[in-house]
Amino acid sequence: MVQLIIKPLALQDLEEIWLYTFHTWSIQQADFYQDQLYYGMQLLSENNKIAKNISLNSQAYLYYKVNHHYIFFRIENKQLIIIRILHEKMDFVRHL
Numbered sequence: 001m002v003q004l005i006i007k008p009l010a011l012q013d014l015e016e017i018w019l020y021t022f023h024t025w026s027i028q029q030a031d032f033y034q035d036q037l038y039y040g041m042q043l044l045s046e047n048n049k050i051a052k053n054i055s056l057n058s059q060a061y062l063y064y065k066v067n068h069h070y071i072f073f074r075i076e077n078k079q080l081i082i083i084r085i086l087h088e089k090m091d092f093v094r095h096l
Helices: 006-023 028-048
Strands: 003-006 052-056 059-066 071-078 079-087
Touching: 003 006, 003 028, 006 079, 028 059, 028 071, 028 079, 059 079
Parallel strands: 003 079
Antiparallel strands: 052 059, 059 071, 071 079
């Protein structure tokens, strides 16, 4: 297992996802979806081999899909660093 680090932009993504889900559906749905995203990050910290590789903007990332969002991250010095959490319809190149 590696240490999980969530970068500020990824924390902002989590907040925006929660707020959107809350305003669109309910507090229960927002909490449930947020729990799923955190569970996905926990899974990655235990076994990052479930992720896939991608190269965007000449940068290498790993990613893992949780429902309609992709968790983008890197592994550095025994740390799993969450870079962004982006909706499947977003322009990944623009946001990474």
